Amino acid sequence: MLDNFVSVAELERQASFCNKVRELVLGKGMLAFVITLGCQQNEADSERIRGILTSVGYTLTDDEAIADIIIVNTCAIREHAEKRALSIIGRYKHNKARNPNTVIGVCGCMSAQEHRSEQLKHSYHYVDFAIGTASLHRLPELIYNALNKGKRTFLLDEEKPQIAEGIPVVRESGHRAWVSIMYGCNNFCTYCIVPYVRGRERSRMPSDIINEVRELARDGYRDITLLGQNVNSYGKDLDGEYDIAYLLHEISKIDGDFWIHLMTSHPKDASDRLIEALSLKCCANHFHLPLQSGSSEMLRKMNRHYDIEKYLGIIDKLKKASPDIALTTDIIVGFPGESDEDFERTLEVVKRVEYDSVYTFIFSTRKGTPAYSMPNQIPDEIKKARFERLNDLQNDISRRKNEAMIGKIVRVLVDGKSKNNEKIYTSRTESNKIVHFESQEDYTGKFINIKITRADTFALYGEI
Numbered sequence: 407m408l409d410n411f412v413s414v415a416e417l418e419r420q421a422s423f424c425n426k427v428r429e430l431v432l433g434k435g436m437l438a439f440v441i442t443l444g445c446q447q448n449e450a451d452s453e454r455i456r457g458i459l460t461s462v463g464y465t466l467t468d469d470e471a472i473a474d475i476i477i478v479n480t481c482a483i484r485e486h487a488e489k490r491a492l493s494i495i496g497r498y499k500h501n502k503a504r505n506p507n508t509v510i511g512v513c514g515c516m517s518a519q520e521h522r523s524e525q526l527k528h529s530y531h532y533v534d535f536a537i538g539t540a541s542l543h544r545l546p547e548l549i550y551n552a553l554n555k556g557k558r559t560f561l562l563d564e565e566k567p568q569i570a571e572g573i574p575v576v577r578e579s580g581h582r583a584w585v586s587i588m589y590g591c592n593n594f595c596t597y598c599i600v601p602y603v604r605g606r607e608r609s610r611m612p613s614d615i616i617n618e619v620r621e622l623a624r625d626g627y628r629d630i631t632l633l634g635q636n637v638n639s640y641g642k643d644l645d646g647e648y649d650i651a652y653l654l655h656e657i658s659k660i661d662g663d664f665w666i667h668l669m670t671s672h673p674k675d676a677s678d679r680l681i682e683a684l685s686l687k688c689c690a691n692h693f694h695l696p697l698q699s700g701s702s703e704m705l706r707k708m709n710r711h712y713d714i715e716k717y718l719g720i721i722d723k724l725k726k727a728s729p730d731i732a733l734t735t736d737i738i739v740g741f742p743g744e745s746d747e748d749f750e751r752t753l754e755v756v757k758r759v760e761y762d763s764v765y766t767f768i769f770s771t772r773k774g775t776p777a778y779s780m781p782n783q784i785p786d787e788i789k790k791a792r793f794e795r796l797n798d799l800q801n802d803i804s805r806r807k808n809e810a811m812i813g814k815i816v817r818v819l820v821d822g823k824s825k826n827n828e829k830i831y832t833s834r835t836e837s838n839k840i841v842h843f844e845s846q847e848d849y850t851g852k853f854i855n856i857k858i859t860r861a862d863t864f865a866l867y868g869e870i
């Protein structure tokens with residue numbers, strides 16, 4: 407079990423690099439810019455990156471043009487994500503040309519792949535370092551290499567990556583927080599790159615997680631999302647009887663008024679114990695259960711380890727336990743071999759479950775995954791047409807469900823002033839529905855009750 411964790415000796419080695427970097431950085435007004443291109447895990451990693459950068463003496467900036475260090479935290483989930491990352495990295499060539507002392511680093515899921523690391527090393531000469539997702543704790547060493555002698559470092563993750571506890575975090579929000587409870591994935595869904603870029607599942611110790619949640623509650627955080635690629639298999643690698651339900655029960659004993667969200671759950675491991683635990687007071691009345699496809703045949707080809715009966719059985723249990731639970735999901739259209747009938751089955755499930763929202767993705771082939779070389783790849787036009795049909799169907803459902811909220815009073819957590827209108831505040835319900843309202847007073851970071859007066863497909867509107 408101890409080998410699940412980065413050794414104390416290695417952490418001390420990094421601490422000494424922190425000191426060396428501080429000597430080069432402190433007192434010089436050096437600025438750091440971090441750009442996040444991926445999912446919630448990626449955002450949580452960026453918060454650790456910001457934590458490390460500030461602890462070695464940088465001040466954070468939102469202006470990339472004046473930054474002394476730029477870190478691009480990449481994603482590889484679809485081809486588009488990698489193209490975007492490479493194009494963003496490309497534009498920092500100019501920053502380096504303007505100021506040759508600018509340090510440019512790449513981390514995240516894209517740079518965790520050997521061929522991308524090589525590409526960055528050989529074709530992006532202005533990039534000082536690239537690392538995998540499980541090597542973030544070595545950032546001080548890489549920054550020191552770059553600052554000290556301009557040495558470039560390209561690091562891939564270890565075969566068996568470990569958890570580094572104790573990395574400082576600078577959180578983006580003062581009221582919503584991510585807490586990684588585990589890293590990696592063992593599932594190898596045939597379309598997905600994540601297991602190749604984030605390694606095998608490894609769980610943090612329950613005490614570390616519970617202490618972190620306790621501190622967040624004490625600091626006034628109101629919405630805490632427990633993160634993992636499949637939080638339902640939390641604890642399987644730990645000695646002892648730990649699972650996600652155990653964690654939720656322990657967290658429910660913590661004083662404070664906060665919502666707990668889970669992101670994300672795999673249907674194959676959604677246990678009755680978990681469904682029962684979701685009714686604990688701290689758990690948000692919301693569950694995200696990725697469907698991926700409504701066709702059992704597609705699910706088999708995707709290596710998802712459940713069929714549609716099992717999936718709908720879980721949905722029925724969730725609805726029985728809490729009739730007004732908000733349900734959300736992920737769906738992929740255009741997986742290799744997906745026939746019109748397979749796609750119709752997906753539409754049928756969406757109609758039957760009536761999700762509150764659906765994240766729809768067009769299948770993107772990822773080199774190195776089994777689906778890359780599967781026969782019967784679906785032409786782009788068909789994928790796009792299915793994507794649009796599914797979105798149209800879900801938009802109708804979302805609008806109908808949102809309209810049914812008119813007249814109701816909902817509890818929301820206020821995020822702050824709307825970007826487009828100074829007088830309007832933006833908030834979210836516990837099921838993450840966006841609610842706009844007018845207010846003279848600033849309730850940012852607080853729970854308040856809003857009476858819904860108007861609704862459309864993507865948002866609700868109301869008054870305090």
Ligand code: SAH
Pocket residue numbers: 483484597598599600634635636670671672696698736737738767768769770771772
């Ligand atoms: N671990 C999470 C998923 C993380 S990726 C889970 O299993 O729920 C988020 C979503 O991206 C997935 O649920 C899937 O719908 C989508 N996705 C993953 N790989 C993809 C690919 N190659 N093409 C299109 N969508 C993909």
Ligand code: SF4
Pocket residue numbers: 591592593594595598599600601635636672
């Ligand atoms: Fe990817 Fe499947 Fe793991 Fe989710 S569970 S990260 S979709 S391999």
Ligand code: F3S
Pocket residue numbers: 443444445446447448480481482483514515516599600603604
């Ligand atoms: Fe997330 Fe993208 Fe990696 S979705 S896990 S940042 S590949």
